[in-house]
Amino acid sequence: MNEENSNFFQKVYEVAKLIPYGRVTTYGAIAKYLGAARSARMVGWAMNGSHNMPGIPAHRVVNKIGLLTGKHHFDGTNLMQQLLESEGIQVVDNQIIDFEKHFWDPFKELS
DNA sequence: CAATTGACGATAC
DNA sequence: GGTATCGCCAATT
Numbered sequence: 001m002n003e004e005n006s007n008f009f010q011k012v013y014e015v016a017k018l019i020p021y022g023r024v025t026t027y028g029a030i031a032k033y034l035g036a037a038r039s040a041r042m043v044g045w046a047m048n049g050s051h052n053m054p055g056i057p058a059h060r061v062v063n064k065i066g067l068l069t070g071k072h073h074f075d076g077t078n079l080m081q082q083l084l085e086s087e088g089i090q091v092v093d094n095q096i097i098d099f100e101k102h103f104w105d106p107f108k109e110l111s
Numbered sequence: 112c113a114a115t116t117g118a119c120g121a122t123a124c
Numbered sequence: 125g126g127t128a129t130c131g132c133c134a135a136t137t
Contacts, residue, residue, distance in 0.1 A: 041120085
């Protein structure tokens with residue numbers, strides 16, 4: 001049962017869906033988990049298509065420093081921040097407080 | 112069809 | 125230690 005789909009994007013969607021409530025992860029972490037550590041940009045690009053994919057909590061995916069770089073792609077201006085705060089994550093100035101504390105590592109959790 | 116951009120990250124300087 | 129540049133690969137222009 002090897003679901004090694006060549007669909008890099010599809011895998012990104014699957015991992016994104018696995019992000020638990022109140023947790024966040026990074027593009028690089030997902031990319032690395034998929035075997036494309038240096039293709040963090042592709043994860044972000046894949047997320048771009050997540051708008052057509054229901055159930056993709058893209059607001060739980062931020063860059064490595066815990067900055068809400070993708071908030072501009074959401075419907076509103078601060079929708080992403082509100083969603084995160086709604087899950088118990090403190091966000092100030094587009095940056096997640098205690099980011100590493102809320103960081104969800106696919107290696108550690110999915111391993 | 113070639114060049115540019117893009118929700119990033121790491122390395123070089 | 126901060127700035128600059130390259131690498132990734134796909135999509136848009």
